Amino acid sequence: MSRLSAKTLAQVPATVRVPDYDRATITPGIVHLGIGAFHRAHMAVYLDDLLKDNPSWGIIGASLRRPDTKEALEPQDSLYTVAIRDASGTRPRIIGSILKILDANTERAELLATMASAPIRIVSLTVTEKGYCHDPATGELDAKHPDIVHDLANPAAPKSAPGMLVEALARRKAAGLPPFAVMSCDNLPSNGETVKRIVTKFASLRDAALGQWVADQVAFPGTMVDRIVPATTDADRATVAGLIGSDDAWPITTEPFTQWVIEDHFPQGRPPFEQVGAQMVKSVEPFELMKLRMLNGSHSTLAYLGYLAGYQHVSEAMGDDNIVKLIHGLMTQEVIPTLDMPGTDLPAYRDELLQRFRNPALKHRTWQIAMDGSQKLPQRLLGTIRARLKAGASFERLALGVAAWMRYVIGIDEKGETIEVKDPLSMRMMAISAGAGHDPEALFDGLVALTEVFGSDLSENAEFRDVVVSHLESLFDIGSAETIAEVVAD
The missing domain is CATH 3.40.50.720 (NAD(P)-binding Rossmann-like Domain)
Incomplete structure (x- = not known):
């Protein structure tokens, strides 16, 4: 040919x-x-x-x-x-x-x-x-x-x-x-x-x-x-x-x-x-924030949890009812309240995103989305968490996305197999993980000290620490699928 x-x-x-x-x-x-x-x-x-x-x-x-x-x-x-x-x-x-x-x-x-x-x-x-x-x-x-x-x-x-x-x-x-x-x-x-x-x-x-x-x-x-x-x-x-x-x-x-x-x-x-x-x-900021928090934040959360749960592709992960409930709840209860976009139907945008994630013809690998997480996390999840903290509101699902990233970057999956972690900070994160082992508190403390990712505010926030460490403990103890099931059942 x-x-x-x-x-x-x-x-x-x-x-x-x-x-x-x-x-x-x-x-x-x-x-x-x-x-x-x-x-x-x-x-x-x-x-x-x-x-x-x-x-x-x-x-x-x-x-x-x-x-x-x-x-x-x-x-x-x-x-x-x-x-x-x-x-x-x-x-x-x-x-x-x-x-x-x-x-x-x-x-x-x-x-x-x-x-x-x-x-x-x-x-x-x-x-x-x-x-x-x-x-x-x-x-x-x-x-x-x-x-x-x-x-x-x-x-x-x-x-x-x-x-x-x-x-x-x-x-x-x-x-x-x-x-x-x-x-x-x-x-x-x-x-x-x-x-x-x-x-x-x-x-x-x-x-x-x-x-x-x-x-x-x-x-x-x-x-x-x-x-x-x-x-x-x-x-x-x-x-x-x-x-x-x-x-x-x-x-x-x-x-x-x-x-x-x-x-x-x-x-x-x-x-x-x-x-x-x-x-x-005139200003793209409201649209950008909507996309970063709703699409990209959901995509990253889905990628880390989905990969750990054994799903290679996004559409496969979206075949898991608990993951769908988690992502729907993340956008509805924790992200949409942080957005101020009069005249924009945010629930309709949410539903459109969920449908796009389900597209069976797109073989979008969870591993591909998981790349460069240290660069993506501040925009996709941490900014929304800061907004929820400022409002005195819960951020359980967002924190689970952060915990899943921390669990992912240790470089060993739930079957004990190596994860190829592609990230500019991968060597530093691997060293932190090697020192912390499977101790959730030590792992959290080591990774949150990466100020280029977390800044200095989140490392000192007790509520952020408690919620993320709790999810990390669960991810180590019972794995991604069972942790998701527990979160969506609450």
Whole structure:
């Protein structure tokens, strides 16, 4: 079977949607840092819908850590398949909005030159929470992060996303060009303001005048993005090949649902995102908080507990009535009361999330969601817990999610088998776990001392300690499934 490419695009069956524009006429207007699966299932699809009438908004993608996406898609002229899946079947379409992919490790000079060029008006990012080199508990730049230390010493050869942004902006400033807008599409609280704080601080550490220019001139529109995107498997590749009649080295599978809320602050212009379903708003914060607390908080709780209970995929875990009751109760009783969104039907959003989690066609691994928990926990669970503590309200289910994370990161599952814990703090957490063993109080005390995760307030909060330790004891004594059953029975 031939490989998907511009030459073989004409061979794709007529039932498969393909780009409705001449790719040869498309010019780049956006550089995207972190050209992973989520971007290709989300933002790149919105742009693909717009390029016919807006040809100056093509995407140049950049891989910051590994060249695997470039290596997979370069022989395909950066074309790839998005396969939308639900119980009714799989519907593929070919996406052409990504014009080129650069490997930041070997093509850094070209990447920086592109970012600094006049046609680029937006630089967007999906580099995951850890890619911002910040303290997740405070949202501030971690000036001691090895990549930040390197980039301050070698500003023209940056490794980090903040370093690349600032170097490109510095070049534009020196050339008398207006700055591009920086648009984060990652799950950070107040992502626009957070990234502005990180980038401005880095710039000021390089040069005070540059820092002031960034603070005064660069736009950082906030966003809220939502689409479930499981990791691609070989079975996915085989299915897609059968549907499009060509081999695709890296197709993307996803759900029908997609949402994008964007603060409308783009001084150098933007594509008409609203024409393809994006919501353009003055402030994204209420939507972001809703998603972080309801979807992401539930997803992480479900992932840690589901993994410990032996479920490989989210949809399998959602076949467990007790897990469904737990997640329904978490959103209804503990999360929704913390949200102030007049005019938004939060119970309807809850029910939609539960239905999305049940999608049997999406093989979303609990292990995948569990990755990088130290970076995710502050936004997904701990912020909501702080809100409940302030209100003097209960947080049993939220605390169970935290306890499940603590149980998970010891690296041994309930059958005594090794868990591959992928997390920037994994070595420190493993050392803490080794010292604590299966002593819930010692494990809690060791992990809560990670101030970059828990801050200093929660480690000193007796109520937080009592509730989480109680759940930890139960997880060690009777396991995840029985602990969930006891919590939902109360």
